[in-house]
Amino acid sequence: MTSDQTPTLDLVQPTLKQYFGYDAFRPGQPQIIQAAISGQDVLVIMPTGGGKSLCFQLPSLLSTGITIVVSPLIALMQDQVEALQDNGIGATFLNSTLRPTDVRDRAAQIHRGEIRLLYVAPERLLSEQFLAFLDQIHDRQGIARFAIDEAHCVSEWGHDFRPEYRQLKDVRSRYPDVPCMALTATATDRVRQDIIEQLELRSPFIHIASFNRQNLHYEVRQKRKTSYNELLTLIRKTNGSGIIYCLSRKRVDELTDRLQRDGIAALPYHAGMADTQRSENQTRFIRDDVQVMVATIAFGMGINKPDVRFVVHYDLPRNLEGYYQESGRAGRDGEPAQCILYFSSGDIRAIEWIIDQKVAPQTGEPLEQEQRIARQQLWQVIGYAESAICRRTVQLSYFGEAFPGNCGNCDNCLYPKPVEDWTIEAQKFLSCVARCKERFGMNYIIDVLRGSKDKRILSNRHDQLSTYGIGKDRSTEDWRVLSRSLLQQGFLDETNDGYGILRLNALSWEVMRGQRSVQVALIHRAGQMDTQATSKLRAEAELLFDRLRALRKQIANEQSLPPYQVFGDSSLKLMAQQQPCTLEAFAKISGVGSYKLSQYGSRFVEEIRAFCEAQGITPRYSSLEDPAPIELPIDSPPHPVLSRTHFLTLDLYQNGLTPEEIAEKRDLKLSTVYEHLSLLLEAGQAIHLDAIVAPDRQTAIEQAIETVGAVSLRLIRDHLGEQYDYGEIRLVRAKWRSTA
Incomplete structure (x- = not known):
């Protein structure tokens, strides 16, 4: 053309x-x-x-x-x-x-x-x-x-x-x-x-484009004995799928097995598995048949699943570029998602061992250039994990993008760490870089500051510099923390060639002239890093959104498609908010093209109409003239529309199966079975609740509902505490509504 x-x-x-x-x-x-x-x-x-x-x-x-x-x-x-x-x-x-x-x-x-x-x-x-x-x-x-x-x-x-x-x-x-x-x-x-x-x-x-993914919440946590329980709680609280990255195949298999034993629908993915098994596991994850994929970095590149709600790095990633890519698989639909990195010194040793294995296949000689690049990248990741400044500032500066900080959506911005004035130490460090003619990396400068007798220092006559030995009062690790902080705050530059040569810039000279102060976070020793409960989990989606997700899953199964290929979560939320009850109005929803309108429009419009009739709701929008969000009156007694899948669950329950047994027999998530039973309860079907939830716990949940209302499961659980799970709260709320 x-x-x-x-x-x-x-x-x-x-x-x-x-x-x-x-x-x-x-x-x-x-x-x-x-x-x-x-x-x-x-x-x-x-x-x-x-x-x-x-x-x-x-x-x-x-x-x-x-x-x-x-x-x-x-x-x-x-x-x-x-x-x-x-x-x-x-x-x-x-x-x-x-x-x-x-x-x-x-x-x-x-x-x-x-x-x-x-x-x-x-x-x-x-x-x-x-x-x-x-x-x-x-x-x-x-x-x-x-x-x-x-x-x-x-x-x-x-x-x-x-x-x-x-x-x-x-x-x-x-x-x-x-x-x-x-x-x-x-x-x-x-x-x-x-x-x-x-x-x-x-x-x-x-x-x-800007590398800033504003919908992602970034957090670093110290890896402890309790970290698995934290992970388990995160998965159970999250209404959506997630990816957990591990450093080794062995860790993937161990963690998957442990999650499965704790009732989590999780599958493994790593290069040690057969191609057919990897492909099958990936397909099941994409199609929402399982909630969690536990994987090495072999999984993920190009995986087109937009509704991943969390990505957890259970081990330290090898470089910042890879971490950005892997964590960025969360929230591709633009909705809020969490990115959590667990950090321990043991992970550093494991990655250093992996780096040492980079050798020429024929001779076994070390690939020194590759090893240098990998070590520099590792220290950049460590600097990110230990940093007290905005996580986005560190990430984006790696890609050459300036960010002012105070993003409001990372642990460091929401819960700032205490800092100390290290201006004098920074002046010593930067002066040493200047006197060494900006020709060396971090470790060499630290050795000069601490008065090392290394033969390179002696042969370069750097033991005669005025900065030689002036940093003996600080440990090597203290100086490393300062160096990484100076790089992250833009007070120092570094070549990205594997050698990491330190270079001064205009801000460096301002610090040395006393025109700028340098604040550094208090150094966390092993086991001291704060673990903040910073994750602000979103409230449960509105009832219509849940219905539309169920319909989407049904259509996807019929056509052997991943659910998001029918419609993305963002489109479903607009449908739930705007309740388009005509095909003309439905066609105006973002994500609805002419092809999908003809393929799926009638079924979704029919579902929305049935929902509105069952709830006694006059549809707010037959067109999209007023796109303001709708608050569904879900505190009023609902009359759910039941389908064949709900009655299949009812038949199994009436035949004596427990919710856990129903989930296993039907290959459903346990949370889905609880949702079915809840809808059946609300519709007046005979569900013997005492056999599932102890009467005293029912009483406590009902009292919580009377206090905070029945709109949000999240608010009810926050009021009760973590000893109550969403399944039992959902069931009691259904009973409460049916008699309200």
Whole structure:
């Protein structure tokens, strides 16, 4: 398409609504899409949940030819293709999971012009057989562009380097007229330059979005004997799914087993498992059949599950870039989510051992450059964990983005740690960096300050400096804490080349001249780090939202889809708030495109109408003229609409099965069984509550309801304390409502 044929954004907007159901673009998307459809090379750095995929998916509908999407993971390409097909877009993938007949059928689809996006792994793209096939596509249909997803894999300075990505420049040389779009969620300045060089991007349009994910709550906790119980409480309190990352396969298996024994629907994922088992576990997690995935870093890249409500790093991550990527898998739908990191000195030793194993496979000689980079990255993670300043300030500065602090959504901002004035120590440290001519790293400077007799110091005659030995009154660890604090607060710079050479900047000189003070958090020794109960868990979703989630799950099971591919949580919440009772009003909900309107609209509108009739509610909005949130009158006696699944649970209960046995027999979460029983109670079905909840506990729960109301399970439980669980509170509330 020539430049004078390039669609304007006025023409692009209807396509956005028709195929993806959105009324407006996210920040940066319009400029990226305009650059793409005008034929420019493009580099997109956009955090998880920012809408990277749309940047190449939408242009594929407005361009001549096929968009070739290079994706490193089979699960990722399958997931995106399913979502595109569910939106009525011609997309397919070719990978090693397909039989030869499937490959031939898909090739025929491509030649018939039915496919707009073709997903392939880099290994297949680079094979001679596929390149010959690509030549045919280029000659017949045309290639609109190459979209290189997870482009950080091209750089050895990234957190997930893959050598085959380096060869993609050969494809660019083969098709010099085809533009290229490179996309990734995380990339430092060095990685960005490497991507441009390795993929030979020509004067690319570059978009670097803010790395600030405002909906994520960041917290670091000291790992203790009680940490498992904290984790268990978090999972039980959270109404949604989560990921727990561990450092080793053994830890994954042990933690999964322990969670399962404590009644948590959890599955493992690591490289030691068979491919089929990993794939099955991943599918069950994506489809909400289990709540928790316990995994090594082998899990997650490109996993398109937007409604993950928490990500816990049960062990220390290896680098900040990886941590940002992994924790960023929470809350991709923009809703609040928690990111918790457990930290202990034992994890440091474990990672150092892993770093020591980086050796050349043929000779066994240490890969010194890789080890240096890995150690520098480890100390950056430790600095993040120990930091007393805003977590976002530390994270974003790693990617070269300035952030003023006081985010209001991390443990350090909500519960500031006590600090001490270390200006004098900072002046000593920075002066030593200056006198050593800014040619050395942290450990060397500390050795000079503490008067070390190391032969390098003596040979450099740095034992003759005025700063030599002036820091003997502080421990090595004290000086390390100060050094990391100076880096995080911007009072000092560091080269990112594995050597970590310290460099002074303008703020360094202001500190040395006494124009700025330096505050450092009180140092936490092992076992002293505060554990703040900082997580503000959201109240239970409104009853209609729960009903719509159940309907979504039913439809997803019927079609073998992940639930979020039907509708995302954000769309369901808008439906619950605005109660659209006509297809016309339903079509205006964000996330409802013409395809999904025709596929699912009638069933969702029918469910909303039935809910309103059962609750005695006059629908507030038959259109979206007034989008203000609705407070559902759920304190009034409800009359729930029961379905077949509820009566299946009732039959099993009346046959003598306990809720736990029903959950196991029906392969449901225990919380789902409690929800069924609650709805049955509210509808007047015979449920003998005394057999499930002791009468004295019923009395206490009823008294709490009288005090705080019946709207929020969370408020009731807060009033009662953690010795009461949500299941029994839900049941007693149902009984209370049925007699209210």
